[in-house]
Amino acid sequence: EVQLLESGGGLVQPGGSLRLSCSASGFTFSNYAMSWVRQAPGEGLEWVSGISGAGAGTYYADSVKGRFTISRDNSKNTLYLQMNSLRAEDTAVYYCAKSRSGWYADYDYWGQGTLVTVSS
């Protein structure tokens, strides 16, 4: 059974940093691209960042480019999102999502999300 479990969310002050983790199980992690998708309170879904299976290709939304860094450790079956220079508008539930196949694929599994709150 595929499982994705996010952790690392919490309350952080504007300008602060946070690292999210997504622990994966039930599939060959290195074979699949992974992404982070966020949802601000009461709002819709926003794609944030993605990474290829081997980790060579990384992609970012303009809203987080230069501030967030996505990475993965295939030996630990874990996806990461390093978030720096956080802003109030980064407040959201952050989901990790598994691509069905390669990079140009939809998401067939989602984690339950971890809440990030940026506030003083």
Add this chain to the structure above:
Amino acid sequence: EIVLTQSPGTLSLSPGERATLSCRASQSVSTSYLAWYQQKPGQAPRPLIYGASSRATGIPDRFSGSGSGTDFSLTISRLEPEDFAVYYCQQYGSSPKTFGQGTKVEIK
């Protein structure tokens, strides 16, 4: 960036009725790389449709997707009580992989 516009914003229907949701793209979606997700309050999105018309694993056949190019739709043939939720379309043929703003299907 491909902008996806979903309509209507809210659909008020009764159980047993047919629901038709629209998703229009600002430019052609490559190879019909269009997906639909269902989301209920406090839950993660649930995959429904990928490749514009293929049902995800375990999705009942009352859900169907169609369309190509810039115009796509999701149809729920007969609404069940558990179908009242928010539905999002997503294109994944070009980066960034954008989502529509969502359509809420509510009980009339």
